[in-house]
Amino acid sequence: MTSPFDKPTIESRLSVRGVKWHRDASDIIPLWLADQDYPICPELKQALREAVEEEYTVYASDLPAREAMKEKIKRYNSIDVPVDQIMLTQGVIPGMWLAAKHACRPGDEMIVTDPMYFPFFTIADVTQVRKVYWKLKLDEGYKFDIDRLNDLITPKTKLINVCNPHNPAGRVMTKEELKGIADIAVDNQIYVMVDELWEDILNDGRKHVSLASLNPEIADLTLTSWGFSKTWSVPGLQAGYLACTNKTMFESIQAISQGILRGTNNFSKAIAPVICGGKADYWVRDLNKYLQEVRDLVTKRLTEMGDITVPHLEGTYLMFPKFNYGLTSVELNKVLMKEAKVSLNQGAVFGPEGDGHMRILTATSKNIMNEALDRIESIIPTLEKMK
Numbered sequence: 124m125t126s127p128f129d130k131p132t133i134e135s136r137l138s139v140r141g142v143k144w145h146r147d148a149s150d151i152i153p154l155w156l157a158d159q160d161y162p163i164c165p166e167l168k169q170a171l172r173e174a175v176e177e178e179y180t181v182y183a184s185d186l187p188a189r190e191a192m193k194e195k196i197k198r199y200n201s202i203d204v205p206v207d208q209i210m211l212t213q214g215v216i217p218g219m220w221l222a223a224k225h226a227c228r229p230g231d232e233m234i235v236t237d238p239m240y241f242p243f244f245t246i247a248d249v250t251q252v253r254k255v256y257w258k259l260k261l262d263e264g265y266k267f268d269i270d271r272l273n274d275l276i277t278p279k280t281k282l283i284n285v286c287n288p289h290n291p292a293g294r295v296m297t298k299e300e301l302k303g304i305a306d307i308a309v310d311n312q313i314y315v316m317v318d319e320l321w322e323d324i325l326n327d328g329r330k331h332v333s334l335a336s337l338n339p340e341i342a343d344l345t346l347t348s349w350g351f352s353k354t355w356s357v358p359g360l361q362a363g364y365l366a367c368t369n370k371t372m373f374e375s376i377q378a379i380s381q382g383i384l385r386g387t388n389n390f391s392k393a394i395a396p397v398i399c400g401g402k403a404d405y406w407v408r409d410l411n412k413y414l415q416e417v418r419d420l421v422t423k424r425l426t427e428m429g430d431i432t433v434p435h436l437e438g439t440y441l442m443f444p445k446f447n448y449g450l451t452s453v454e455l456n457k458v459l460m461k462e463a464k465v466s467l468n469q470g471a472v473f474g475p476e477g478d479g480h481m482r483i484l485t486a487t488s489k490n491i492m493n494e495a496l497d498r499i500e501s502i503i504p505t506l507e508k509m510k
């Protein structure tokens with residue numbers, strides 16, 4: 124039987140709605156947005172069907188969803204958080220803003236990594252907090268250098284933003300790296316916002332460790348967030364949580380959100396028990412197995428086709444290769460779009476360290492991926508000439 128992950132074709136993807144496949148012309152293969160090409164699992168489809176049949180569109184409590192989340196957070200993340208200290212959010216991004224509003228005042232400083240998922244930078248800008256770059260270096264395997272972080276801390280540092288697994292570096296933090304962050308945060312009493320959206324997209328048998336599970340002291344300073352978007356192929360439903368063991372901090376976050384954020388939709392609430400209850404975990408296992416095969420395929424082909432450095436993808440389905448042709452990512456993007464007919468993400472949007480890189484989504488079928496790679500390979504002579 125064909126794997127559901129192997130089924131997508133260019134034609135089948137063009138036949139459904141969605142910004143990824145329809146932003147650009149139809150002859151372009153889109154591997155820019157972090158949106159899977161895979162179907163949603165049957166259990167989720169069934170729960171959604173039932174919610175529609177029931178006309179579950181009334182005002183509804185979010186308690187069953189939060190109870191399911193509490194169990195998941197205890198089982199998977201080893202954090203024991205009271206159910207009334209879990210907030211249902213529209214995805215993960217509102218949590219970044221709430222964390223900044225809680226922890227910082229205009230003129231304060233927040234730590235962001237460079238590179239990093241760029242909405243963290245936007246949040247710094249809109250909250251008038253100065254972003255301080257914690258550099259992650261390609262030639263160091265994107266290790267999280269704790270001494271480098273320590274050197275950035277000043278009396279104005281109020282928030283450390285952590286993305287683990289990391290978009291776009293593809294790293295899964297080691298326990299030692301997390302412990303290093305925890306020690307600095309606790310010693311200096313700095314809040315930490317942890318975006319764990321990719322926590323279950325892991326390669327090579329890696330295990331996810333949540334920062335807040337390390338000890339009660341760091342848990343007290345940490346806001347942990349997760350959402351359904353990336354694992355379950357439902358980014359259009361916009362659902363996630365913000366959780367924290369510190370009641371005072373949680374109440375402050377609630378007060379800031381009052382009247383602005385109103386949880387999420389009932390369809391997301393309806394699938395929360397399925398997602399968090401573990402019954403569909405087989406799907407995540409199969410997904411990770413397939414994704415790892417695609418990662419290996421992309422790593423091999425990119426490395427062999429030209430002067431391209433491919434960081435090892437430990438987690439997420441976003442690869443961040445560097446094209447060593449002396450071009451900026453804006454210039455690379457132009458050639459890739461015009462001549463290869465492939466749209467990727469420009470590395471520089473993820474911070475200065477990302478320039479010369481392109482981010483490639485790997486959550487597609489091998490068939491689509493091979494076609495995209497053939498197209499990328501075809502422009503290597505052009506890139507050589509531009510060197």
Ligand SMILES: Cc1ncc(COP(=O)(O)O)c(C=O)c1O
Pocket residue numbers: 157213214215216217240286290318320321350351352358361362363
């Ligand atoms: C690290 C990270 N955080 C947050 C988001 C946003 O997710 P959502 O739309 O569920 O808020 C993304 C989306 O790709 C992401 O990669």
